[in-house]
Amino acid sequence: MALLLVAVIVVVSVLCGGYLFLKGGAPSNVPSGWTTYTQTNNDWSMNYPSSWTVSQDGSEMHFSKDNNLLVVAILVKETDTSKMIQEVLSILGNYYQNFQKLSESTCTFSEEQGMRVDYSFTYDSVPFRGFLVGVVLHRFGYAIYTEVPSNEFDKLSPIFENMISSFTISNLEGVIPYSQWSARESTHFIFHYYPNSNAAGDMDTIVSEHESGLNNITSTLGVSYSGKINFYLYPSDDILYKMTRRDSGFSIVKENEVHSLYASSEERQSVGHEMTHVITYWTIGEPSEALLGEGVAVALDQSGENLDETVSELIFTEMYVPLTSMLGDNWFEQDSFAAYKESGSFVKFLIDSYGVAKFKQLYISQNFLVALQTLYGRGLTELEDDWKTAIYSSWEEEFLE
Numbered sequence: 311m312a313l314l315l316v317a318v319i320v321v322v323s324v325l326c327g328g329y330l331f332l333k334g335g336a337p338s339n340v341p342s343g344w345t346t347y348t349q350t351n352n353d354w355s356m357n358y359p360s361s362w363t364v365s366q367d368g369s370e371m372h373f374s375k376d377n378n379l380l381v382v383a384i385l386v387k388e389t390d391t392s393k394m395i396q397e398v399l400s401i402l403g404n405y406y407q408n409f410q411k412l413s414e415s416t417c418t419f420s421e422e423q424g425m426r427v428d429y430s431f432t433y434d435s436v437p438f439r440g441f442l443v444g445v446v447l448h449r450f451g452y453a454i455y456t457e458v459p460s461n462e463f464d465k466l467s468p469i470f471e472n473m474i475s476s477f478t479i480s481n482l483e484g485v486i487p488y489s490q491w492s493a494r495e496s497t498h499f500i501f502h503y504y505p506n507s508n509a510a511g512d513m514d515t516i517v518s519e520h521e522s523g524l525n526n527i528t529s530t531l532g533v534s535y536s537g538k539i540n541f542y543l544y545p546s547d548d549i550l551y552k553m554t555r556r557d558s559g560f561s562i563v564k565e566n567e568v569h570s571l572y573a574s575s576e577e578r579q580s581v582g583h584e585m586t587h588v589i590t591y592w593t594i595g596e597p598s599e600a601l602l603g604e605g606v607a608v609a610l611d612q613s614g615e616n617l618d619e620t621v622s623e624l625i626f627t628e629m630y631v632p633l634t635s636m637l638g639d640n641w642f643e644q645d646s647f648a649a650y651k652e653s654g655s656f657v658k659f660l661i662d663s664y665g666v667a668k669f670k671q672l673y674i675s676q677n678f679l680v681a682l683q684t685l686y687g688r689g690l691t692e693l694e695d696d697w698k699t700a701i702y703s704s705w706e707e708e709f710l711e
């Protein structure tokens with residue numbers, strides 16, 4: 311591997327332009343008047359001119375001086391460099407005026423094969439030039455884009471290129487690429503797992519519990535799912551993070567993918583939660599509310615947890631969050647334990663009490679509150695009271711003892 315990298319570093323200077331920067335972060339590699347920025351969790355580093363300003367904007371880092379800007383953005387749930395570049399271009403195209411793509415080429419980026427697109431746009435009637443460089447590794451990607459007034463582009467371009475050729479993605483130690491993982495195919499899944507991991511030894515059980523979980527989920531929802539789920543089982547939180555830059559499992563529904571922790575039969579994520587996201591996406595559609603999307607995934611996670619008991623305990627301990635505080639993006643602002651469990655129990659109540667056909671209509675409705683009234687003849691607070699009364703009456707006595 312080390313030998314290969316030497317060859318790749320030379321290609322960096324040829325394809326991306328700019329000067330040859332040796333990787334490794336030794337101080338002598340940083341040009342005088344430049345500084346190395348290292349992201350606090352050590353996920354990447356990049357050299358930049360010391361006189362420039364560094365600031366954070368959400369998950370992006372901005373390096374700027376006067377009208378000149380270079381942005382480093384991380385993107386998660388990415389599967390392919392070219393797709394990611396197109397996504398970022400469409401975001402830039404919507405944001406900038408008169409956005410025009412000028413050229414596209416391959417480019418070596420942090421020792422990997424990446425892509426570069428040059429573009430122009432106008433801002434406040436001033437013509438601007440810039441370029442976008444990016445790469446996807448495993449299931450996350452980095453994209454760097456620049457903006458500078460066109461009349462300064464030739465002067466600034468070498469500085470941007472030197473910054474980009476020093477960009478190094480780190481925190482990848484011990485990762486085995488997906489191409490070297492083992493695989494096992496069953497009727498509805500292709501399981502991908504680390505060689506010699508606990509998942510490898512438990513594969514017969516994993517196949518049967520996921521196939522029967524999928525049958526339970528599709529029959530509860532009254533749908534048939536004919537796709538095949540690529541199901542990635544990670545041996546530790548550390549490897550999951552290094553390969554996806556996420557702290558816990560997730561699905562990429564459009565790609566029929568689930569990414570899940572399976573350290574052992576004890577330390578693992580549920581069989582059904584993430585696959586429910588994939589199945590509902592392809593058979594029902596996209597949820598109008600996180601309350602519904604996460605609710606159905608929790609309700610059908612196949613863990614056997616008694617959600618009604620869990621929510622009753624939230625009510626009893628006054629940790630309960632009203633459903634009216636969980637609409638739209640507010641769902642993500644609430645205590646996540648309460649948000650998941652309450653959504654799961656409420657969705658289960660809707661399906662059990664009123665049938666799955668109405669639930670599926672509600673799931674993709676344009677306006678959740680209007681659809682509740684139309685489909686159930688009741689408002690959210692009334693349904694919430696019905697549900698709380700139904701679940702709490704059977705548990706209150708027990709808590710009081």
Ligand SMILES: [Zn+2]
Binds near residue numbers: 583607
């Ligand atoms: Zn979920």
